[in-house]
Amino acid sequence: MYILAVAGKEDEGAYAADGDNGEKVVYIFVDKDDAVRYAGLLEADDFPEMSVVDVAGEEVIQACMIHGLEYFIVTQDDIVVPPRED
Numbered sequence: 001m002y003i004l005a006v007a008g009k010e011d012e013g014a015y016a017a018d019g020d021n022g023e024k025v026v027y028i029f030v031d032k033d034d035a036v037r038y039a040g041l042l043e044a045d046d047f048p049e050m051s052v053v054d055v056a057g058e059e060v061i062q063a064c065m066i067h068g069l070e071y072f073i074v075t076q077d078d079i080v081v082p083p084r085e086d
Helices: 032-044 057-066
Strands: 002-006 024-029 050-054 070-074
Touching: 002 032, 024 032, 024 057, 032 050, 032 070, 057 070
Parallel strands: 024 070
Antiparallel strands: 002 024, 002 050
16 A cells, blocks of 8 residues: 655655545555556645655554544545645
């Protein structure tokens, strides 16, 4: 599984998107290509350069639970796009 982190700051935590209710959501990608595509969309929206980080799914889910973050496992059937600021 894969998560995104700001390039050069991978040890500081995962990228978390803003959820519908103001909560932070960590996307956990099953497919590396999907993670790379999402990182490119973020960078196109002037986010910092992102790194795709290979992680153990159980560990990142546990970390999300410890830190009070929501998570979403992005499968090949899912479509996720970066949130737009209005």
